[in-house]
Amino acid sequence: xxxxRTVDDRRIWPDSVCTACGCLCDDIVVKVKGDRxxxxxxxxxxGEGHFLGNRRGDGxxxxxxxxxxxxxxxxxxxxxLLAGASCPLVIGLQECTTEGHRxxxxxxxxIGGGLEVPGVSATILSLQSxxxxxxxxxxxxxxxxxxxxWRADPVRTHPRLFSRHVLExxxxxLPGGRNDRFLAVVDIRETTTxxxxxxxxxxxxxxxxxxxxLLRALVKGIAIEAEQIAGVALKDWQALVERFRAARYGAIxxxxxxxxxxxxxxxxxxxxxxxxTRFVVMPLHSGGNGVGARNVLTWRTGLPGAxxxxxxxxxxxxxxxxxxxxxxxxxxxxxxxxxxxxNEPTTEVRRKIxxxxxxxxxxxxxxxxxxxxxTAAFGIxxxxxxxxxxxxxxxxxxxVASRFPTVEAVxxxxxxxxxxxxx
Amino acid sequence: xxxxxxxxxxxxxxxxxxxxxxxxxxxxMSGGKIVEAxxxxxxxxxxxxxxxxxxxxxxxVDMHCHIVGSKVNAARMMCPEHGEIIPxxxxxxxxxxxxxxxxxxxxxxxxxxxxxxxxxxxxxxCIDRGFFALMxxxxxxxxxxxxxxPDRLKAFVGWLLGASKxxxxxxxxxxxxxxxxxxxxxxxxxxxxxxxxxxxxPGQILASVAWAADELRLPHPVHVHTLNxxxxxxxxxxxxxxxxxxxxxxHMAHIQFHSYDGGDGDESTFGxxxxxxxxxxxxxxxxxxxxxxxxxxxxxxxxxxxxxxHFLGRLYGTKWYSNDIxxxxxxxxxxxxxxxxxxxxxxxxxxxxxxxxxxxxxxxxAMSTDHPNGGSFLAYPRIIKLLMDAxxxxxxxxxxxxxxxxxxxxRDLDRQYSLSEIAxxxxxxxxxxxxxxxKGHLGIGADADVTIYTPDPDPEVMFALPRYVIHRGxxxxxxxxxxxxxxxxxxxxxxxxxxxxxxxxxxWFESSYSIRWRNYPVEADTIGESEVVP
Ligand SMILES: [Zn+2]
Numbered sequence: 001x002x003x004x005r006t007v008d009d010r011r012i013w014p015d016s017v018c019t020a021c022g023c024l025c026d027d028i029v030v031k032v033k034g035d036r037x038x039x040x041x042x043x044x045x046x047g048e049g050h051f052l053g054n055r056r057g058d059g060x061x062x063x064x065x066x067x068x069x070x071x072x073x074x075x076x077x078x079x080x081l082l083a084g085a086s087c088p089l090v091i092g093l094q095e096c097t098t099e100g101h102r103x104x105x106x107x108x109x110x111i112g113g114g115l116e117v118p119g120v121s122a123t124i125l126s127l128q129s130x131x132x133x134x135x136x137x138x139x140x141x142x143x144x145x146x147x148x149x150w151r152a153d154p155v156r157t158h159p160r161l162f163s164r165h166v167l168e169x170x171x172x173x174l175p176g177g178r179n180d181r182f183l184a185v186v187d188i189r190e191t192t193t194x195x196x197x198x199x200x201x202x203x204x205x206x207x208x209x210x211x212x213x214l215l216r217a218l219v220k221g222i223a224i225e226a227e228q229i230a231g232v233a234l235k236d237w238q239a240l241v242e243r244f245r246a247a248r249y250g251a252i253x254x255x256x257x258x259x260x261x262x263x264x265x266x267x268x269x270x271x272x273x274x275x276x277t278r279f280v281v282m283p284l285h286s287g288g289n290g291v292g293a294r295n296v297l298t299w300r301t302g303l304p305g306a307x308x309x310x311x312x313x314x315x316x317x318x319x320x321x322x323x324x325x326x327x328x329x330x331x332x333x334x335x336x337x338x339x340x341x342x343n344e345p346t347t348e349v350r351r352k353i354x355x356x357x358x359x360x361x362x363x364x365x366x367x368x369x370x371x372x373x374x375t376a377a378f379g380i381x382x383x384x385x386x387x388x389x390x391x392x393x394x395x396x397x398x399x400v401a402s403r404f405p406t407v408e409a410v411x412x413x414x415x416x417x418x419x420x421x422x423x
Numbered sequence: 424x425x426x427x428x429x430x431x432x433x434x435x436x437x438x439x440x441x442x443x444x445x446x447x448x449x450x451x452m453s454g455g456k457i458v459e460a461x462x463x464x465x466x467x468x469x470x471x472x473x474x475x476x477x478x479x480x481x482x483x484v485d486m487h488c489h490i491v492g493s494k495v496n497a498a499r500m501m502c503p504e505h506g507e508i509i510p511x512x513x514x515x516x517x518x519x520x521x522x523x524x525x526x527x528x529x530x531x532x533x534x535x536x537x538x539x540x541x542x543x544x545x546x547x548x549c550i551d552r553g554f555f556a557l558m559x560x561x562x563x564x565x566x567x568x569x570x571x572x573p574d575r576l577k578a579f580v581g582w583l584l585g586a587s588k589x590x591x592x593x594x595x596x597x598x599x600x601x602x603x604x605x606x607x608x609x610x611x612x613x614x615x616x617x618x619x620x621x622x623x624x625p626g627q628i629l630a631s632v633a634w635a636a637d638e639l640r641l642p643h644p645v646h647v648h649t650l651n652x653x654x655x656x657x658x659x660x661x662x663x664x665x666x667x668x669x670x671x672x673x674h675m676a677h678i679q680f681h682s683y684d685g686g687d688g689d690e691s692t693f694g695x696x697x698x699x700x701x702x703x704x705x706x707x708x709x710x711x712x713x714x715x716x717x718x719x720x721x722x723x724x725x726x727x728x729x730x731x732x733h734f735l736g737r738l739y740g741t742k743w744y745s746n747d748i749x750x751x752x753x754x755x756x757x758x759x760x761x762x763x764x765x766x767x768x769x770x771x772x773x774x775x776x777x778x779x780x781x782x783x784x785x786x787x788x789a790m791s792t793d794h795p796n797g798g799s800f801l802a803y804p805r806i807i808k809l810l811m812d813a814x815x816x817x818x819x820x821x822x823x824x825x826x827x828x829x830x831x832x833x834r835d836l837d838r839q840y841s842l843s844e845i846a847x848x849x850x851x852x853x854x855x856x857x858x859x860x861x862k863g864h865l866g867i868g869a870d871a872d873v874t875i876y877t878p879d880p881d882p883e884v885m886f887a888l889p890r891y892v893i894h895r896g897x898x899x900x901x902x903x904x905x906x907x908x909x910x911x912x913x914x915x916x917x918x919x920x921x922x923x924x925x926x927x928x929x930x931w932f933e934s935s936y937s938i939r940w941r942n943y944p945v946e947a948d949t950i951g952e953s954e955v956v957p
């Protein structure tokens with residue numbers, strides 16, 4: 001359904017979803033004139049950059065080896081690369097909607113390749129070992145009288161999180177809003193968020209896991225003899241634990257990019273806390289739709305994070321993505337930032353192999369890959385379902401038309417060409 | 424255009440809804456429906472399946488399972504080692520088809536995550552499907568009860584089902600989940616427990632939503648998972664719940680999990696209280712049940728009953744997933760292993776079978792394992808064998824701990840289900856309970872969902888390997904092999920409700936939800952091929 005209305009020469013889109021950070025604020029009023037976005041009312045500075053930075057892409061629809069190419073040539077070339085590979089890998093997927101994820105799964109299946117959503121292995125491994133006690137953002141908004149921000153700086157990275165969901169809102173349960181809530185922040189450096197804390201605990205760099213173990217022990221009531229742990233006086237940690245105990249509905253929010261040991265430590269602590277009071281935990285994810293990618297991949301294959309399709313065997317687990325990535329001899333990056341992979345241990349391997357890149361970036365680098373195919377800009381020119389960092393699904397509506405195809409259309413074209421080549 | 428016909432010739436038909444109990448007949452279908460045999464003698468079907476000597480039934484209907492949505496997907500992520508019980512959407516659809524089932528309903532979806540559930544349903548092939556929308560701990564409902572505004576409540580239920588494109592109203596531990604969100608040991612132990620903040624009771628929620636579902640003339644009445652699931656001594660709450668529902672139609676879900684004797688933490692007092700409960704059911708035609716049979720082996724506890732998830736995770740010391748969903752519900756997931764050497768598990772197994780064998784009217788008791796809570800739906804053929812073969816059942820009972828063997832009435836029950844009764848509890852009955860007039864039977868105008876079995880002295884073999892499965896007139900399984908992954912339809916309701924409620928509703932919504940009112944309803948283009956059930 002199209003909720004937009006036209007006033008004079010402007011089209012006004014109410015309650016639009018902003019995909020600039022994991023909050024997926026869905027109350028943005030976007031004003032459009034022709035194919036230009038004039039205003040993104042209600043958006044934070046990051047969101048404004050996302051909406052207003054959008055310029056209708058011009059130039060070629062694709063490049064091959066840095067030379068302009070048309071769409072069909074590029075699709076053909078991508079199909080040759082992928083069909084000829086013995087172990088192709090489809091990776092990325094953070095910047096498309098469910099339809100794109102479905103098409104990516106089908107393409108990976110038909111080329112017998114690997115499929116991977118980068119950057120989710122830490123949370124998945126933690127989930128698989130201890131589970132997860134979480135909630136939707138509205139529960140924090142309405143109930144959380146205690147919030148701990150663990151090594152994250154949402155004031156900077158998720159600018160509206162505090163005002164919309166975590167600190168300011170008043171509810172039947174917390175009629176005093178901010179006054180009814182206690183904010184604790186633990187970090188290793190001075191952050192903007194730390195300045196807002198009722199209790200700020202600056203700890204030593206590299207001491208995160210130790211601190212989490214300590215907190216678990218204190219919560220369990222185990223006596224600890226030490227002056228200082230992780231660069232923080234024991235009594236400060238004890239003060240934090242007192243706050244845990246006093247909470248009716250506590251929430252811990254942490255950076256979604258945290259490493260595996262920390263994630264597991266945080267989730268174990270939260271489980272422990274639920275023995276005494278209600279506590280929930282939520283990773284703060286960055287923008288895009290990585291959460292959706294993880295969801296769709298899981299329901300379509302039964303396996304989260306990374307899978308490998310082997311003919312005649314169906315989807316197989318490919319733990320943390322490593323086996324498929326090291327063996328890969330052709331990589332298709334689907335609408336994610338290819339640089340995301342630079343955080344992964346397999347970067348070196350991937351740099352050397354031929355790569356097809358689908359990107360909604362307005363000014364893509366023609367030599368970012370052997371084949372670069374442009375797609376509609378995610379979050380601006382695309383419609384479909386996106387998943388917020390707490391798993392809540394939201395409808396994304398294109399506010400501007402694109403001259404480029406959607407990710408799903410490109411993927412289906414490639415799959416079609418692969419099939420034709422095989423036949 | 425001349426319509427194309429598919430004919431099933433000479434099969435032995437079991438169609439209890441139309442009073443057909445093992446008669447040799449021909450079936451004609453066209454356009455996805457069962458049709459009259461063409462009057463024109465010359466008309467040849469495009470295809471004839473020779474069903475001589477084979478058993479023909481309507482496609483199976485699973486009225487209570489958990490196969491899609493955020494909690495199932497969380498379970499897939501958390502427990503890949505149990506992928507066999509919680510497979511992908513594609514495998515789920517194919518497995519149902521392989522089992523002769525053509526319709527299934529997910530029993531617990533939070534409306535806030537309805538869009539997610541629908542996206543998974545679209546990706547579940549071979550079956551028609553839908554879901555029940557959770558409302559037992561919904562703040563607006565509790566508010567309307569407190570303010571004594573039944574009409575507002577009724578309108579809200581209509582709006583919520585329409586907005587989420589759900590099929591029925593589901594209550595899970597009404598009031599108890601809200602209390603658990605408020606306090607670590609919070610819950611509702613009986614129908615008169617006060618719900619924090621809202622000043623209402625579980626009994627009021629039960630009665631009001633049951634009334635609203637009746638008033639809205641929903642095809643399926645209120646679907647109830649009552650308080651104290653899985654706890655010793657919970658039978659009294661179950662009986663009170665059934666009594667509280669007097670005067671309304673209602674369905675009691677996975678009744679096995681709610682039929683326990685015992686208490687005081689003394690395991691030796693655990694036992695069966697099916698007797699008084701089934702007697703109540705037998706005497707009250709307003710009520711129906713599904714069993715929630717357990718099978719020994721791995722299972723996944725998966726429920727909107729948040730505190731039950733916590734209880735399971737603690738009890739077995741396993742990983743535990745929990746998700747509180749604003750204004751609506753909770754959600755808990757934890758793996759379980761049912762062992763026939765554990766007395767409590769053995770009791771659960773026996774209690775489920777006691778229900779099947781003591782319920783007088785097969786039309787009011789449905790097959791279910793509450794998949795995957797009691798085990799996979801793939802266990803249905805085994806359960807059918809336990810019902811059809813008293814010797815097999817008694818042998819299985821003999822392997823259980825002495826206290827169950829000696830105290831369960833199972834040892835004295837010789838009843839054996841007939842094929843017609845099996846057809847009732849696996850398709851005709853659940854379809855009728857759901858209010859699906861086009862499902863669960865083979866009369867003219869019914870959806871052409873048909874399963875053809877090869878008779879076998881071992882009912883488990885017979886029901887595990889259907890020879891043909893036809894979904895909406897298309898052959899999905901042929902000679903036991905999957906031939907086509909048909910696209911199913913999503914079945915939902917679109918009740919008429921008083922739209923006058925919307926301004927107040929929107930105001931409440933915008934002040935309490937973390938998303939905008941406009942972004943809450945699920946649009947038609949999200950749900951694939953669909954059908955509104957009147
Ligand atoms: Zn259930």
